[in-house]
Amino acid sequence: MTRSGRGVELEGRALVAGEAAGPALVLEAPLSLWGGMDPHTGRLCDHHHPQLGATVTGHVLVMPSGRGSSSSSSVLAEAIRLGTAPLAILLAEPDEILVLGALVAGYLYARTCPIVVLPGDHAGAIATDDRVEVHGDLITVVRSQARSEEPGRPAGEA
Amino acid sequence: MRLSDSDRALLAGAEGPASQLAMRLVVEMGRLAGAAELIDVSSAHIDGCLYHGQAGLDFAERLLGDGAAVRVPTTLNVASLDLLHPRRFRGDPETAGAARRLMDAYVAMGCRQTWTCAPYQLPERPGFGEHVAWAESNAIVFANSVLGARTARYGDFIDICAAITGRVPKAGLHLTGRRRGQLVFDVRALPDGLLDQDVLYPLLGHLVGARSGRLVPVVDGLPAGVDEDRLKAVGAAAASSGEVGLVHVVGSTPEAPTLAEALQHGQPLEVVEVTPAMVRAARDQLTSAGAPEARLVGVNVGTPHFSVAEFGRLVALLAGRPVHPEVEFYASTGRHILARIEALGWLASLEAAGVRLVVDTCTYVTSILEDTAGVVMTSSAKWAWYAPGNLGVRVVLGSLRECVESAVEGRVVRDDALWAGS
Numbered sequence: 001m002t003r004s005g006r007g008v009e010l011e012g013r014a015l016v017a018g019e020a021a022g023p024a025l026v027l028e029a030p031l032s033l034w035g036g037m038d039p040h041t042g043r044l045c046d047h048h049h050p051q052l053g054a055t056v057t058g059h060v061l062v063m064p065s066g067r068g069s070s071s072s073s074s075v076l077a078e079a080i081r082l083g084t085a086p087l088a089i090l091l092a093e094p095d096e097i098l099v100l101g102a103l104v105a106g107y108l109y110a111r112t113c114p115i116v117v118l119p120g121d122h123a124g125a126i127a128t129d130d131r132v133e134v135h136g137d138l139i140t141v142v143r144s145q146a147r148s149e150e151p152g153r154p155a156g157e158a
Numbered sequence: 159m160r161l162s163d164s165d166r167a168l169l170a171g172a173e174g175p176a177s178q179l180a181m182r183l184v185v186e187m188g189r190l191a192g193a194a195e196l197i198d199v200s201s202a203h204i205d206g207c208l209y210h211g212q213a214g215l216d217f218a219e220r221l222l223g224d225g226a227a228v229r230v231p232t233t234l235n236v237a238s239l240d241l242l243h244p245r246r247f248r249g250d251p252e253t254a255g256a257a258r259r260l261m262d263a264y265v266a267m268g269c270r271q272t273w274t275c276a277p278y279q280l281p282e283r284p285g286f287g288e289h290v291a292w293a294e295s296n297a298i299v300f301a302n303s304v305l306g307a308r309t310a311r312y313g314d315f316i317d318i319c320a321a322i323t324g325r326v327p328k329a330g331l332h333l334t335g336r337r338r339g340q341l342v343f344d345v346r347a348l349p350d351g352l353l354d355q356d357v358l359y360p361l362l363g364h365l366v367g368a369r370s371g372r373l374v375p376v377v378d379g380l381p382a383g384v385d386e387d388r389l390k391a392v393g394a395a396a397a398s399s400g401e402v403g404l405v406h407v408v409g410s411t412p413e414a415p416t417l418a419e420a421l422q423h424g425q426p427l428e429v430v431e432v433t434p435a436m437v438r439a440a441r442d443q444l445t446s447a448g449a450p451e452a453r454l455v456g457v458n459v460g461t462p463h464f465s466v467a468e469f470g471r472l473v474a475l476l477a478g479r480p481v482h483p484e485v486e487f488y489a490s491t492g493r494h495i496l497a498r499i500e501a502l503g504w505l506a507s508l509e510a511a512g513v514r515l516v517v518d519t520c521t522y523v524t525s526i527l528e529d530t531a532g533v534v535m536t537s538s539a540k541w542a543w544y545a546p547g548n549l550g551v552r553v554v555l556g557s558l559r560e561c562v563e564s565a566v567e568g569r570v571v572r573d574d575a576l577w578a579g580s
Contacts, residue, residue, distance in 0.1 A: 015190060030371075035544045039211055047546040048443075065372075065401075070293055070313020071210060077315075078211035096190055100315050103186060107179065108216050 007142035010122045016102040018114030020088035021133040025059035034071035042084035060132040061086035066095040076101030088114040088134045160195040176226035180319035188327030197328045202232040202321035205293035206314040207264045209238040209257035218263040228321040233272040235294045237261045238524045249525035273518035274492030276463040291320035296462045299393030302404040306412035311403045339376035339420040342429040346379040357557035359388040360539035361440040363395025370400045376420045382409035395539035444542035446552035450570045455532030457565040460490035461541040475562040481512035482568030490516040
C-alpha cells in the first residue's frame, strides 16, 4: 500500500481487467447475487443481509466474497446487460461464479464489470463512499469528505 | 495449464464456434482455479435452464445458433415453468415465453427433459469416484457427499460449457486433498428424541453451512445410516447458508466411515459442539419475525424435489384429511417421481385432499403462489432461506408434521413437545 497525493494506492489482482471509478459500497457480509440482488433495480433483496435495500448500481462493490447460489453468474450478466451492475467488484478472495458472469456479459454485449481480488488487509482500507478508481490491477482510494474530516485518522487505518 | 490435443483443437475452433467458446470458458475457469490440466466428466447437470433474464437466454440461443450439442449425458435442473400444469404460472406472458424459449434451447442442445433439482433421484446416477459436472448447489452436495462422485461447484454458463466439451478443470472437489474434512460438528449433545425428527436435518444443515463458509464440514455423532432424504436436507440447507459443496456425515457418507477417514487422518481446524439451543436458533433464523402468529396462507414442501418416500410420509400424515380451503398447499417434485406416485395411487388421494403438485420447477423460484401477503410454512430450510427475498413472503420453518397439521387447521400449529427442553 502506498500513499500518493491523490489517495491510497493498492495493488490487487484483476480477474476481469477493466477501468472504473466511483463511490464504494462496502458490504459487511458476503452476498449471493442470486436471491440477494434484484437485477432490475440493483438493490439488495437478501433478507438475511445486514444491508438489505442498499443499491449497488453506480458503486464499486467491495465485499469479502460471493456466497451461495451458483446462479449468481446469470444475475451478474443480466445486471450488466441492464446497466444496474456495480461499476466494479473488489473481493477478498477469487470468485469463479462472478467472473463467469462478467466474462459472458463481455462476450454477449461487449460490456463487462471489472473484478479485482484485494488481499483482506487491503480491503479494510476502503470505506463506503470513498472514491475508488480501478485501473487493471491497481486500485486508488480517495477517502470520503466525512472520513477525511475525522482528525488523526488517515484512510487505510479507519 | 497442460491441454490435450483435442482441447487445443476445440480451442482453435476445429469443431465450430460453440465448442470453441465453451472450451475458452472452461480454460479460463481452469486458469482462475490454478488447475494443471482438464479432465473428462461422464455426465453433466445443467442449472442454466432456469430463467433469470435475457442474458441467460441470449447465451443459450447464441450457443445453439453456433451449433452447440452436448457430448456427455446431460440432465436439466428445474426451469421457470411447470409444463405439465402450465396454468400454475402466474407471471406475465412475456416472461413465460422467454422462459419457454430457454427450456427449448437446452433441449435442442441434446439435454434430457428431467427438469429436477434432485437428479440423484433418477435411476441412473453417478457412482463412487466418478467425475461429473453438476450445477445446482443441493445436487452438488448430494453428488459429492452421498454418492461419493466428484464435482466442483458449477453454475450457470460453465455447466453447459462442460457438457459441450466433456471437460472440466482438475480443481476443487475433483481433487482428493480438497475433500478433506476441515470443521467438525459434534452432535452427541443433542437428545435422541431430536435425532429421530426429520426437522433436525435441515436445521443442522443450516447451522453447519452458516459456520462453514467455504470449508468442508464433517457431522459426527449421528446414528449410522442416515437416510438419503435426511442427507438431502442437510446438504441443501448447508449449500444455502454457506458455500458448502461437500459435507461428510460420519457413518453415512461413503468417504466418512470414520471421523479419521473424513479428516483424511489430519486434524480439524475446530470442533463445534452442537447444542439444542443452536438447533432452535437455526429454526428461529429460518422463521420471519412475528410470522407464527400471523395468518397462514400456504404450505410448501419439496425443496429439493420430494422423493417417493417423502410423499409416503405426507400421505400418512394427512390421513385422508383435506387441506383447509384458505391454505394453498404445494408439493414440488420431478416428473419421474410424479409418475411413480401416480402408479402407487397416492397422487389421486393427495389431489383429493387439496394438495397441488408442481413439477419441472419449484415454488420459490417462479411465480406460482396466489397469496403472498400472509405467512407460508415450509419444511425446507432452503425454501425458508430464499423465499422471503424471491417472493416477498414471510415464512415459518416447521417439521413436515407441523406443516400438515397447520395446513389442515388453517393456522400455524407448532408441536411444542418437539421443542420442549431445547
